[in-house]
Amino acid sequence: GAVVSQHPSRVICKSGTSVKIECRSLDFQATTMFWYRQFPKQSLMLMATSNEGSKATYEQGVEKDKFLINHASLTLSTLTVTSAHPEDSSFYICSASGGAGSTNEKLFFGSGTQLSVL
């Protein structure tokens, strides 16, 4: 099946620093990638939708200047948490979808990144 690789799996950083998370589709071209955030014992909340070559669409309440998303190629999307603060500590998960007409309805997920901001 399709594989989505997400790195790093865990990152600990100091408050005020920026952290970049990568999401790669390894065996298919992902025209759309989604970024989710999960707080402990809570559901996955969609943060933004990124389409290759265009600006990301952010969900209400998500600061686009804080969570920078780049989807420069069909196999790579990055999420950069800028000037991270302890309240940004969370589990971030990406998922990828193929293009129009694809049967990639299952939305394959990366393994997630646990961000801890000290």
Place this chain on the structure above:
Amino acid sequence: DQQVKQNSPSLSVQEGRISILNCDYTNSMFDYFLWYKKYPAEGPTFLISISSIKDKNEDGRFTVFLNKSAKHLSLHIVPSQPGDSAVYFCAARGNAGNMLTFGGGTRLMVKP
């Protein structure tokens, strides 16, 4: 406004018995429903899905039932195994792209 709800945060079942996980939704535009299994600190893995034109889909030990009129779906696991212990998320997709809306999850514990 939670469009997809899993009202049971946890469920405990004896090994070999049936596990039934429930999910309710409010948006009648959802046309595709999925169940994901998730372990701590890992991404969700796809289990089984069902289109809104069907009322049942079966895959091995997993069966998903959809009741459109009640806006309710359920996942049946039989027989349950200890390795099934995880958090199960119900997700729904509208007819405008692949964006998924997730329920809050149900933690299943299968006791040996």
